[in-house]
Amino acid sequence: MRAGDLPPEQFRTISLDHKMEKILTVKEFKSLRERIEHERRSDVPAIVIPSGTCGRASGALDLVRAAEHEILTRRLQGAVCLKATGCHGFCQMEPSVLVNPAGTFYPKVRPENMRAIIDALLAGRTAAELLSTDEKGNRIERQKDIPFFRGQKRLLLSRNEAVDPLDVEDYIGNGGYTSLISVISRGDPRAVIEAVKASGLKGRGGAGFPTGTKWEFLAARREENGKFIVCNGDEGDPGAYMDRSILEGNPHSIIEGMLIGAFATGAGQGVIYVRTEYPLAIKHLDNALRQARRMGLLGKDILGSGMDFEISLVKGAGAFVCGEETALMRSIEGRMGEPRQRPPFPVRSGINGRPTLINNVETWANIPVIFEMGPEKYAVVGADDAGTKIFSLVGKIRNTGLVEVPMGVTVRNIVDEIGGGPSGTAALKAVQTGGPSGGCIPARMFDLPIGYASLSRAGSIMGSGGMIVMDEKTCMIDVARYFMKFLKSESCGKCFSCRKGTQRMYELLDDISAGKAGPGHLDLLEELALVLKDVAMCGLGQTASNPVLSTLKHFREEYMEHIEKKRCPAGVCKALISFTINERCTGCGACLKACPEEAITGEKKSRHEINRERCSRCGACREACKFEAIDVR
Amino acid sequence: MIKITINGLEAGVEEGMTILEAARFLGFPIPTLCHHDGLSPYGACRLCIVEIGEGPRARLVSSCTYPAEEGLRVRTSSKRVVRARRMMIELLLGSCPQSKVIQDLASAYGVTRQRFRQEYENCILCGLCVRICKEQMMAGAVGFRGRGEERSVGAPFDVQSDVCRLCGACMYICPACRLRCTFNEPEKAVCNACANLSPPCISKEKFDDMMCYMEPCVACEIK
Numbered sequence: 001m002r003a004g005d006l007p008p009e010q011f012r013t014i015s016l017d018h019k020m021e022k023i024l025t026v027k028e029f030k031s032l033r034e035r036i037e038h039e040r041r042s043d044v045p046a047i048v049i050p051s052g053t054c055g056r057a058s059g060a061l062d063l064v065r066a067a068e069h070e071i072l073t074r075r076l077q078g079a080v081c082l083k084a085t086g087c088h089g090f091c092q093m094e095p096s097v098l099v100n101p102a103g104t105f106y107p108k109v110r111p112e113n114m115r116a117i118i119d120a121l122l123a124g125r126t127a128a129e130l131l132s133t134d135e136k137g138n139r140i141e142r143q144k145d146i147p148f149f150r151g152q153k154r155l156l157l158s159r160n161e162a163v164d165p166l167d168v169e170d171y172i173g174n175g176g177y178t179s180l181i182s183v184i185s186r187g188d189p190r191a192v193i194e195a196v197k198a199s200g201l202k203g204r205g206g207a208g209f210p211t212g213t214k215w216e217f218l219a220a221r222r223e224e225n226g227k228f229i230v231c232n233g234d235e236g237d238p239g240a241y242m243d244r245s246i247l248e249g250n251p252h253s254i255i256e257g258m259l260i261g262a263f264a265t266g267a268g269q270g271v272i273y274v275r276t277e278y279p280l281a282i283k284h285l286d287n288a289l290r291q292a293r294r295m296g297l298l299g300k301d302i303l304g305s306g307m308d309f310e311i312s313l314v315k316g317a318g319a320f321v322c323g324e325e326t327a328l329m330r331s332i333e334g335r336m337g338e339p340r341q342r343p344p345f346p347v348r349s350g351i352n353g354r355p356t357l358i359n360n361v362e363t364w365a366n367i368p369v370i371f372e373m374g375p376e377k378y379a380v381v382g383a384d385d386a387g388t389k390i391f392s393l394v395g396k397i398r399n400t401g402l403v404e405v406p407m408g409v410t411v412r413n414i415v416d417e418i419g420g421g422p423s424g425t426a427a428l429k430a431v432q433t434g435g436p437s438g439g440c441i442p443a444r445m446f447d448l449p450i451g452y453a454s455l456s457r458a459g460s461i462m463g464s465g466g467m468i469v470m471d472e473k474t475c476m477i478d479v480a481r482y483f484m485k486f487l488k489s490e491s492c493g494k495c496f497s498c499r500k501g502t503q504r505m506y507e508l509l510d511d512i513s514a515g516k517a518g519p520g521h522l523d524l525l526e527e528l529a530l531v532l533k534d535v536a537m538c539g540l541g542q543t544a545s546n547p548v549l550s551t552l553k554h555f556r557e558e559y560m561e562h563i564e565k566k567r568c569p570a571g572v573c574k575a576l577i578s579f580t581i582n583e584r585c586t587g588c589g590a591c592l593k594a595c596p597e598e599a600i601t602g603e604k605k606s607r608h609e610i611n612r613e614r615c616s617r618c619g620a621c622r623e624a625c626k627f628e629a630i631d632v633r
Numbered sequence: 634m635i636k637i638t639i640n641g642l643e644a645g646v647e648e649g650m651t652i653l654e655a656a657r658f659l660g661f662p663i664p665t666l667c668h669h670d671g672l673s674p675y676g677a678c679r680l681c682i683v684e685i686g687e688g689p690r691a692r693l694v695s696s697c698t699y700p701a702e703e704g705l706r707v708r709t710s711s712k713r714v715v716r717a718r719r720m721m722i723e724l725l726l727g728s729c730p731q732s733k734v735i736q737d738l739a740s741a742y743g744v745t746r747q748r749f750r751q752e753y754e755n756c757i758l759c760g761l762c763v764r765i766c767k768e769q770m771m772a773g774a775v776g777f778r779g780r781g782e783e784r785s786v787g788a789p790f791d792v793q794s795d796v797c798r799l800c801g802a803c804m805y806i807c808p809a810c811r812l813r814c815t816f817n818e819p820e821k822a823v824c825n826a827c828a829n830l831s832p833p834c835i836s837k838e839k840f841d842d843m844m845c846y847m848e849p850c851v852a853c854e855i856k
Contacts, residue, residue, distance in 0.1 A: 319780060336777065341676050341698040493777075493784030496757060497679040500724045503782050504749050524748050531720040534693045534713065535679050 020168075022296040025304040026185055029177070036173045044081045045121055048098040048161060052087030052248045053280050054241070059111075060084070060095040066111035070118050080118060086160040086249015086284075089402035090148055093132070098143060098161060105143035107132045148399045151418045153381065153406045155369050155388050156362070160249035165284045168291040171252040177297065179371035180259050184305045192264035193219060196367070199375035200386030205232060205323075205360030206434065206463040207539070208385075208452035214357060217347045218265040221355040227267040228356040229258055231364050232328060233274040233281070236320035237435025238486060240466030242390040243361035245402055247274060247281035250365065251288035255311065257364035259297065260371065262309040265357060270311035271332055276318055285313055320436075320490035324538050325358045327492065338494045339538030360464065362390060383408025384451040389462070395432075395469035398423045405450065412446040415469060426471040430554070434463025436483040436490075437543030439550025440476065459550040461543065475572035476555040477562055481509040483547040491540060498541030501532040505548055512559065513573040515566045522559055526552060571632035574617040579610050581621075584629040591621035591630065639707045652696035652707055653681055661709045663696055664718070664738055666725075666808050667759035672768055674698045675760050679721050680738070684708040693717060719744050728752040732809045755809065756786055762803035772796045775803060 023029045047067055051060040064084050071080055090096060093107035097117055104126050106117060113130055120127040131139040132146060140146050164170040171177070183192055197212030218227060231254055235243040247254065258270045272289075274282055289311055292298045300308050314332050321327050322337040329351050331337040350356020366387060370378045379386045385407040391414065394400050398420035405414060411431055415421070422428050430440040439460035441448060448454055452462050470479065488502035508525045511517045529545035529552075536542045552559065561567050568576040581591070587605040599615040602608030610621070622630040634645040639656050646655040651674060656663050666678035676698040683696045685707050693714065696707075708714065719742050725735045727749035735757075739745070760777070763786060767773040774797035775788055788794045 321780075341695055343700060489781045489783075491781040493758065493779070493781045494675075494760075495677050495679055496724070496759075497721060499758070499781060499784065500728060504724065504727070507750055520748060528720060528724075531717045535682055535717045535721065537676055537679070537695065 020291065020294045022294065023303065024296060026181055029181055029303060033172055033178075036169050040173050044079065045102070046081040046083050046100040047117070047121070048083045048085055048100055050086065050088040050094060050096060050098070050160070051084040052160075052245055053278070054087050054091040054245075055094045055096075056280070058091075058094045062111045063095050063097065063109055063114060066114040067118070070114055074118075076118070076122075080121065083164055085163060086165050087245040087402065088161050089152075089154075089157050089245070089404070090146075090399070091401040092399060093401075099126075100161075102126075103142045103144060105132060105140075105146060105149075106130045147420060148401070148403075148418055151409075151413060152404050153388050154404045155373075155381070156246060156250075156253075156365050156390060157402060157404045159253065160245065163250050163252075165249050165251055166287055168252060168288065168295065171250075175372065176252055176368075177256055179368040180256050180263075180297075181303070182371060183260050183263055184303055184307075187305070189219065189264045189266065192260060195375040196264070196370065199370045199378040201363065201366055201370060201378070202385055202452060203360060204362035204366070204389065204464070206437075206461055208462060211359060211363055214347070214359070215261065215265050218267065218355055218357040221347060223355050225354055226269055227265065228351045228354055229261050229265065229267040229270050230328070230332070230351070230356060230358040231258060231270070231272040231361055232323060232325070232358050233272060233278070233361045234316050234320075234323040234328060235275065235278075235361070235464060236323050236490070237464055237466040239394045239468055240392045240435055240464055242392050242402060242465045244278050244281055245390075246361050246365045247278065248284050251281075251285045252292070253365045253368055254285070254361060255288055255292050255297070257367035258311060259302070259309060260367050261357070261359070261364070263305070263307055267357065268308055268310070270309060271314055271351070272311060273314045273316055273322075273328055273332060275316040275322075282313065282315060289313060319492070320486075321492045321538075321540050324540055326538065328358065329356060336492075338492045339540070341537050362465070382406035384449060384454065389450065389465060391433075391465045391467040393419055393467050393469065395467075396423050396426070396428070396471040396474065397421070397469040407451055408449045410447050410449050411441055414450070414467070415446060419469065422469075422471050424471060424473070426473045428469060429472050429474060430470050430476070432460075432468040432470065432479065433466065434461035434546075435466045436486050437461060437540065437546055438463045438466070439546045440470075440479070440554060442554040445554075459546070459553050461546070473570055473572070475513070475568050475570035476551040476558050477509060477513050477568075478570075478572045480547045480551045481506065481513055484509055484544075487540070487544045487547075491544070495537040495541060497532055497535045498537070498544060501528060501536070501541070502544050504528060505532075505545070509548070512562050513568070514575045515562070515573070517563045519563065522552075522563060567633075577617055577632050578612055579615055579617060579619075579621060580631045580633070581608050581610055582629050582631050583607065584627045586627055586629075588626070590624040590626065594620040594624035596620060635701060635703045637701045637703075637705050637707065640709055646701050648701075650701045652683055652685075652694075652699045652701055652705070655701045656683070656696060656707065656709055663709055664741070665697060666734070666738075666757065667761060668697045669761055669765070669806065672761065672764040675764065678757070678759055680718060682714055682717055682721075684711045684714050715742070718742060723747045724749070725757065728754045729757050729809055732757075734808045757809050758784055758786065759808060760786075761806045761808065762786060765802045765806045770798070770800055770802050772798060772800075774798075 049060050049063050067082050095109055097106040097109045099121055116127045126141055133139055143149050162174045193212055193215050201211045202208040233243050233247055298310055316322050319337045322331045324339045325346055327337045327339040332351055346356040381387050388404050388406050390402055390404045393403050403418050428443050430442045432440050441458050441460055448458055455462050484506040488506050491498045491502050493499040508521055529548045533542055533545045561569050566576055571577050585607040592600045597614050597616050599611045600608050635648050637646055639659055639661055644659055653663055663681045665681045667675050674697040676695040681696045682693045684691055684693055686692055722739050722742055722744045726739055726747040729735055763776055766775050774794035775786055779785055
């Protein structure tokens with residue numbers, strides 16, 4: 001957002017649309033880009049405020065308002081430029097401010113700090129007291145020096161820092177649509193597919209099918225009624241929001257990727273499928289599509305290339321299973337989101353029976369990057385697999401947020417260096433990747449390089465990129481139970497094996513965590529999990545056993561503790577634990593006040609006691625105690 | 634004609650056939666619950682699974698939805714298939730033990746126990762009623778609603794649909810409770826739907842022909 005264009009964003013969007021002219025040829029586009037580059041003043045320092053959904057939740061819009069206020073009241077238009085962008089990734093430190101071109105990063109900024117930041121900016125220094133610090137208390141000025149950012153390779157996320165998601169001209173000014181122009185100028189669809197193949201890009205939705213090969217299949221299909229390409233933005237894994245950040249922060253990159261895909265495969269119709277739970281992403285996409293249509297980047301005879309292509313936006317109604325491609329297509333057709341067995345594969349018979357190609361948001365976003373860098377250069381980013389992958393790093397870890405790393409880095413790199421190690425005192429136990437369909441990687445395997453094949457060998461999957469870090473206070477049975485609960489309510493219920501299988505596995509896990517399990521439980525659980533993996537119709541059912549199988553593989557002793565000794569080593573399963581107060585108790589009374597069941601008794605300054613009958617094992621006393629005097633067994 | 638190998642027997646079958654049709658044509662029995670020759674394949678009951686492919690690429694697919702492809706190698710009762718099928722039957726017994734069809738299946742596959750928490754459900758959601766209503770009766774009076782464990786079959790908003798002609802096809806085709814409705818002895822009813830027997834039902838002459846599983850009982854709606 002540039003200060004000269006104030007006030008509010010809606011108004012600004014309309015005014016932008018107004019001056020937008022239809023671009024009819026590649027030459028016209030180039031002159032437009034020259035004009036934008038000429039008008040852009042790169043010497044003006046910019047205040048960049050990440051205002052994705054995560055930023056807004058922590059108050060980024062207040063910062064934007066405070067900055068606007070400063071700029072307007074002090075008449076700094078032209079001297080300082082303000083930009084509200086999508087998420088930059090370090091969600092934990094939001095609302096944050098990035099000052100460009102210096103790259104100064106201010107974490108957790110309060111609106112009243114905005115003045116100091118602008119003062120410092122005008123004086124050509126940094127507001128030292130607002131900078132982030134390392135463990136030793138040293139101030140870190142530059143964003144790229146912060147440990148969280150240092151270990152990353154931000155091919156996609158760095159664009160979120162630069163681009164105003166509501167402004168197509170800003171996207172073009174930052175090199176946007178250049179890849180499309182180069183592809184159209186060359187005019188050889190076959191070469192595009194070869195380039196994507198050479199880049200080694202694999203589907204970022206999780207299964208890792210080579211993207212170029214998929215495109216080749218679609219391009220080979222002849223269909224007079226037209227072909228579809230789809231962007232799958234039905235991101236439903238708990239704790240994962242990579243796709244949302246791209247859709248919100250850089251919607252034009254998806255459109256550009258799809259345009260290149262359409263050019264290569266000859267598809268005439270595109271669909272972006274986004275879940276309704278992402279209102280900001282829908283708003284930004286809607287705006288971007290409107291702008292692209294006005295500029296003539298969508299529609300008939302795009303840039304004089306003879307290509308016709310239109311994209312429509314379909315909102316999903318919030319079913320996890322609609323991320324599965326056959327269910328997604330049914331949902332787009334307006335029917336109940338249920339998978340069907342493949343074959344026929346979508347590329348043979350997809351939406352309304354026409355050939356259809358489905359790629360994930362991150363895959364599409366990678367396409368312009370490949371053509372900008374050149375496929376050969378892209379192919380050597382990362383080991384084993386090509387390119388980068390965005391992970392959503394959450395859980396018991398110090399730095400949470402979105403991290404983009406080259407393929408082939410180890411789990412330890414991500415967890416220790418970027419993530420900064422465990423957030424609490426307990427040691428790390430495992431990392432869960434790939435969402436509910438994924439599995440757990442135990443701490444002893446943290447040297448595992450990230451890649452489709454290596455994760456799969458470890459009993460997990462790449463998935464769309466969720467990464468939940470767990471420490472010793474996490475019970476693996478509880479984790480498996482949580483995911484199974486999610487899956488049993490998100491299974492579409494069409495195929496009997498998945499519907500009943502997930503329900504029964506949940507029951508068995510529930511019994512184990514409630515201490516009601518006998519020796520037969522584990523065998524039955526494992527047998528059922530293995531059969532379900534084999535029998536289920538779609539990807540959801542086939543991977544639904546993964547939480548069980550991977551925890552069984554790596555944490556069988558923990559299951560045995562629960563079943564044989566009726567003990568939960570992590571102190572999580574309520575039926576199997578009891579709380580006691582040890583000799584460290586100072587009698588401060590904090591636990592007594594915190595206990596909702598009034599189960600704690602004791603005189604001031606003497607050791608308190610917990611009445612086991614009354615105790616509901618909620619853990620409130622443990623939270624309240626400052627002396628680690630509450631034991632869990 | 635395409636060549637396909639089922640259980641080692643190489644045979645030519647017509648193009649467009651599913652594995653299930655080809656196997657049955659060649660005389661290999663495959664159990665099904667949600668399949669009916671006159672209706673579109675659905676692939677929900679997972680009993681008709683067969684193993685295709687070789688070595689590490691071998692996998693299980695539902696034969697009712699998988700087209701017979703040139704050179705496909707199919708095993709209809711390999712160890713892997715039988716193990717999976719027995720587990721499916723055990724799951725069926727766990728939720729619908731009163732069904733004669735399921736009991737017969739269990740007996741045929743030697744499933745003599747079920748280790749899950751016993752449930753008594755009336756419906757296995759095979760979708761036969763939904764499909765016969767839509768595809769053969771051209772009505773679409775019943776359909777699925779809900780998701781996962783909440784999924785059920787019923788008329789929209791639980792009110793008898795305008796397009797329902799009370800033909801009874803849905804009851805006729807239901808595999809879960811193919812036992813006859815026991816009319817005025819509700820305690821013997823298998824499908825439980827007759828627990829709400831009411832006078833218009835009992836006085837109905839043609840009631841004997843009804844086999845009821847639905848809630849509310851469709852027979853009771855007949856005026």
